Amino acid sequence: MAKAKTLGMMGDFAVAEAAKLCNPDVIAAYPITPQTIIVERLSEFVADGELECEYICVESEHSAMSACYGASATGARVYTATASQGLALMIEIVYITASARFPVVMTIANRALSGPINIHCDHSDAMLARDSGWIQLFAEDCQEAYDSTIQAFRIAEDKRVSLPVMNCLDGFVLSHSIEPVTTLPIEDEETLDGFLPIRDPLYKLDVDAPIAQGLLALPEFYMEIKRGQQEAHLKSLSVIKEVIQDFGDRWGRYYPVVEPYQMDDAEVAVMTIGSSTGTGKAAVDELRAEGKKVGLVKLRCYRPFPVKDIQAALKKAGAVGVCDRAVSFGSTGPVYADTAGAMVGRGGPLVKNFIIGLGGKDITIDTFRTMYDNLYADLAKGEIEEPVEWIGIRGE
Amino acid sequence: MTIQDEYRKKGWKNLPPGGIVDRPATALEYKTGTWRAFRPIRNKDKKICQNPEACLICWALCPDAAIKRVEPNELEFDMDYCKGCGVCALECPLKAIEMEQEE
Amino acid sequence: MADYPTRLADLPKEERSVSSGHRLCTGCAAGTIARLVGKAVPDKPLIWVNATCCMEVATTIYPFAAWHIPWLHNAFENTAATASGVRAGLDMLMKKGRVPERDIEVIAIGGDGGTYDIGIQAISGAIERGHDFVYICYDNEAYMNTGIQRSGATMHAAWTTTSPAGEVVLGKKEFKKPLLRIVAAHGLEYCATASVSHPLDFVRKVKRAVDVKGPAFVHVIQPCLRGWRFDTSESFQVARLAVESRFFPLYEVYHGYKYVLNYPNPALSKVPIEDYLKNQGRLRHLFRPEKNQEIINIIQEHVDLEWEKLLELAEFSEKSAIY
Amino acid sequence: MSKITEVRFHGRGGQGVVTASRLLADAAIREGKFIQAFPEFGPERAGAPIKGFTRISDKKFTIKSAIYTPDVVAVIDPTLPRLVPVTEGLKEGGIVVINTPETPEAIKSKLGITDTVAAVNATNIALETIGRPIANTAILGAIVKVTDLVKLDSLIEALLEVFKGGVGQKNVEAIKRSYEEVKVA
Secondary structure, three states: OEOOOEEEEEHHHHHHHHHHHOOOOEEEEOOOOOOHHHHHHHHHHHHOOOOOOEEEEOOOHHHHHHHHHHHHHOOOOEEEEEOHHHHHHHHHHHHHHHHOOOOOEEEEEEOOOOOOOOOOOOOHHHHHOOOOOOEEEEOOOHHHHHHHHHHHHHHHHOOOOOOOEEEEEEOOOOOOOEEEEEOOOEOOOOOOOOOOOOOOOOOOOOOOOOOEEOOEOOHHHHHHHHHHHHHHHHHHHHHHHHHHHHHHHHHOOOOOOEEEEOOOOOOEEEEEOOOHHHHHHHHHHHHHHOOOOEEEEEEOEEEOOOHHHHHHHHOOOOEEEEEEOOOOOOOOOHHHHHHHHHHOOOOOOEEEEEEOOHHHOOOOHHHHHHHHHHHHHHHHHOOOOOOEEEOOOOOO | OOHHHHHHHHOOOOOOHHHOEOOOOHHHHOOHHHHOOEEEEEOOOOOOOOOHHHOOHHHHHOOOOOEEEEOOOEEEEOOOOOOOOOHHHHHOOOOOEEEEEOO | OOOOOOOHHHOOOOOOOEOOOOOOOOOOHHHHHHHHHHHHOOOOOEEEEEOOOHHHHHHEEOOEEOEOOOEEEOOOOOHHHHHHHHHHHHHHHHHOOOOOOOOOEEEEEEEHHHHHHOOHHHHHHHHHHOOOOEEEEEEOOOEOOOOOEOOOOOOOOOOEOOEOEOOOOEOOOOOOOOHHHHHHOOOOOEEEEEEOOOHHHHHHHHHHHHHOOOOEEEEEEOOOHHHHOOOOOOHHHHHHHHHHOOOOOEEEEEOOOEEEEEEOOOOOOOOOHHHHHOOOHHHHHHOOOOOOHHHHHHHHHHHHHHHHHHHHHHHHHHHOOOO | OOOEEEEEEEEEEOOOHHHHHHHHHHHHHHOOOEEEEEEOOOOOOEOOEEEEEEEEEOOOOOOOOOOOOOOEEEEOOOOHHHHOOOOOOOOOOOEEEEEOOOOHHHHHHHHOOOOEEEEEOHHHHHHHHOOOOOOHHHHHHHHHHHOOOOOHHHHHHHHHHHOOHHHHHHHHHHHHHHHHHOEEO
């Protein structure tokens, strides 16, 4: 029996508490800043008997995901966490895990990818995995990181989905920052009062009913199998919304896949992903107080990319700036690329791309003021001159 | 209809999830016997090998499990799967097996 | 001592691991290895975790899978890590009563490339963590699945497509990596070398490895007719020569410390390495156009040196009171 | 005090700067306030100058950026002002709480500032109460005294959550003494 308590918790800490609540059977993880506090807290829970699970201290992130793949194959509930270079090292197996439809919940404490090495926040690591077939959720604050961890298990293990889920929280800005987090009031800890039933696997390694997973698929069948994977991923969006609704109805906190903020009469708007959303909302409030009709759209679910929800949220704005914390070199930011794809040819707003906060570059209210000024300038000209603008760097 | 035909007919929508094959040993439907250029003949002219259970080297070493132990003490060469590699002939201590050209 | 099969007839009739219908090359002893592992533990349910390798690709071409048991492949270099996850998943599900308590053995199997080179880190980690599983390395001394490229297991002077016998450089420059000593150095309870030419010895060692509560390792030599260039019928004959020439002696190591020699019998006179090398196409350049006695001697000296080390280790182990 | 009160702690790696920023947040959350506490993220190494930040507000706030215009600056290590512009960005009417043996007036002239300065010899207090020159908890007592951020009891409660038993009591004593001994000018 657990009562709801509001405590000051670092994001990593909150995620570890949430993961514990979900009773994972196997954890296989390798430490990397800024995810370390998650794996440390989980190790303490296991050592103190608060969490009954096989905790495998693997010798590399590549082996972390490999062990998760093997464990999920037995039907066990599996959790891991990594960041930056760790995600890059295990990416081979991240793809394979999704193709096998093995549910695994993985927290990413988002951190810039090297070169140069940098331990601060940006989304280049998660974006490295955007084509991997994992569901990807991004949290705005520590409370959402906590709640989203719990939702992730429910989504991943729903038989209609049965896909691994990547829960992203911004490195340091959330992972190592204390914010108020309210824990879940739970009666039946085995199934979180029915919200998270014990995993009933889509299929598993069963000595009494052998199956084979990991075959060589020649051209004759490979594409068919991948089309099936795409279908499962696209269909997961409705289940994700179902889970969001159920969680909100039970505990009062709703995190829609796309959340418009003051968009009804917004002339210009930005779309944000992750913790920059918080500072963005604060900027909107300030500018609104100064009479400026600005808005913001928070993108929580990046994969599957909620095209219809984004179209609905953005269509009334005059000009929209998509704020990426990653860049696909030689092209634009990834979230912009997806968004532009969704908005093209619909007579909707002007859409441009802002690259902000790479490698922990602080995103402040002034950052948003600059972006909104640029959007108003483009709106006045009626066209986007500079489709991709890097905000917050020195020099022309 | 082999599992290959079955899975082809399913189209992409109804294939088992995650690229699995949902039952064991479906390769039994694939007859590797068609690979043979030579065929093993045991005890062709004389019953040299009379007590296989006392030896069974051919049975144990056959890479394709194409030699079956038959009650109570007999061997059966399964031409559905034998690839004609000649291991049994070479390894048989009594030289009771000869490889002959496939017709 | 647990009871180990003394006659091939003791082995179960039915196939319990790989089935017929797989597409390994005609005469490939890897098929035999997979069969014998299944027969080594007739009473124990198995879960098979396979590395990317010939055995994996040739036995599972979608939708044909040649396995009577649950079979899992993940990738090339992470078989031991994947097996760790399978083991952990089973253990915890049983502990929580989610699945019936059963003595299931997790078999992890890979080729030499996947074990000596790209996979050694995952193996070292899995052994260090003490998971209860058996790792089997079937060693055909090159990346055969991708067309015979040189690996850490390839012997000195052997031709492969990436260590060709050229005008200036004659085959692989380096010597075969001493895999088992590296594995033994982890101090695991049991590891051993085996050969397809000694099926009962191999079966005994697999069973011994399975009986270990914790990690165990069996390294079985499996000459490859395609890569070593010999006839489809000769895999086992070549393997036998590898053992009898002392190129690949069969021995066991207990707790990474106590060495027990099995074959060949030291009392027997040595089969010259030349007999082992001469009918392998990958070493033709040592015999034609004319014999390269110098390199043959180098190989012989290296074999003799390694053999002497093994004898000393075995002798020392016999006297040692530790195990 | 503006709607969200922003506090910046200055010290060196290993001096408990981050712990101080967290304890202040923990104290505030006990009073139902909305908080945020985070270090200046970087590969902290013992001895290197680092900062810790705390935001406290009566209303929920969502801002996630660093603090550039603090309302309160707390200097745990007296040697830092020479190296680091500790009062940079201090808001009008802001206050500097500094661990120093000197008087607030002396500090004002030394730093050449006209802002309010609260001085307390936290190192000395810590030595006498905790027995170690760790001033991070002691200085919190001074902060509580000169600002209305949190009540002393909340701070003590938060502290005893982290420092149990005898160590806890010694830290409480340190807090109380600096609460009493802080001088403002």
